[in-house]
Amino acid sequence: MDRRGLAVFLRDRRAKxxxxxxxxPEGTRRRTPGLRRAEVAHLAGISVDYYIRLEQARGPRPSRQVLGALARALRLADxxxxxxxxxxxxxxxxxxxPPQEVPQGVLRMLDRLDGTPAYVMDAKYDVLAWNDLAAALIRDFAAQSPRDRNIIRRICRDGGHDERFVRDCLADLRATAAKYPSDPGVRELVAEVNAVPGLAAMWDEREVRVRRSSxxxxxxxxxxxxxLDVDYLVVPECDQRVVLYxxxxxxxxxxxxxRLRTVGARR
Known part of the structure; x- marks a missing residue:
């Protein structure tokens, strides 16, 4: 265990x-940026004394549970x-x-893209957030249940999609299934794909690919x-993608x- 390296990393990340x-609450008497040691300890559910010893490179080796709690408290990226x-x-x-919570900064970006249809989806193609122009161009996501907002599920039910698009989605789903093998939602999607003969044949080809543009x-x-050009901007810390048209x-x-933006505003 690199106690000194761990101490330096914790102090540095806490300050950010x-x-x-x-x-x-931000408070008014913070002499230094970032969180206080007591606040990190509280968020991680550990004693203040234990956390201080970690930052002073004299604490015991933290358990996996403590490491996970510290990662959440310090909002660490992957x-x-x-x-x-x-x-x-x-x-x-x-x-x-796949995480479902969309970062606030990404949500604010969606609001600012009022001239570009855009939505956010997770690694298993659940649409999590969208702007008004995306709803006007693609479909009214707000009128659908969260389950029906899944793009791959719509491919399974509707048919008639471009073959290249379908193949790309299935290759992407295979990569997701390898990353999250125990996730019930991912496993359910894979089962639905294999229940459609044409899609099952594509799935058996075992293509693996993460989509970037189309x-x-x-x-x-x-x-x-x-x-339209479709670009996929990866949000790595939560394994989500912003899809831009x-x-x-x-x-x-x-x-x-x-014109669609104008019509949507009038409606």
Whole structure:
């Protein structure tokens, strides 16, 4: 165990966590940035004395449970969490399933993208958040149950999707299934895919691929046919992706998005 390295990492990361991000009042008498030691101990459910000894490189080797609690208290990203476990000579816990909570910064970004259809999905293709233009372009997600917002489930039920799009989604799902083998939602999706003969045949080809970009044609009832570039921006700390639909400037599709934004505002 690298006690000194662990102590330095804990002190450094504690100084970078804003109290409001940890659900704590900011206060007015903080002489240094970040959380206080007592606050980290409280959030992690350990004694203040134990946490102080860890930061002073004289504490005992923390258990896996304590490491996990510290990772949550300090809001560590996946790579930081892995490093924390490495310092304590422990293998990091595998996540049980794709996180569902969308970071506040990502939600604020969605609101600002009022001219670009955008939504957030998790690793198993559950749509978690969206802006108004995405709802106007694709579907009214708010009118659907969370279960019916899953894109792969709609592929299984609806059919008629572009084959390349379907193959990309299934290859992505295979990567997710390998990462979250015990997640009930992922296993249920895999079972639904294998219940559809055409999709089961694609699944048996065992393609593995994480999607980064594509191109999509949408026939919209209000603005007609649009050809859009689809880009997937990874949010690594929570294994989510922001999906953006854009069109090249001065094209019919770009004008269609502009009209759709106007129609949506009027409605």
């Amino acid at each position: 966590v804003r109290p409001e991000d940890a659900g704590l 790579d930081e969490r892995t490093y924390l476990y490495h310092l304590a000579d422990e293998r990091p816990d595998l996540p049980a399933g 191109r999509k044609r949408i026939d919209h009832p209000l603005v007609g046919t649009v050809e 854009t069109a090249a400037p001065d094209t019919p599709s770009h004008e269609a998005l502009r």
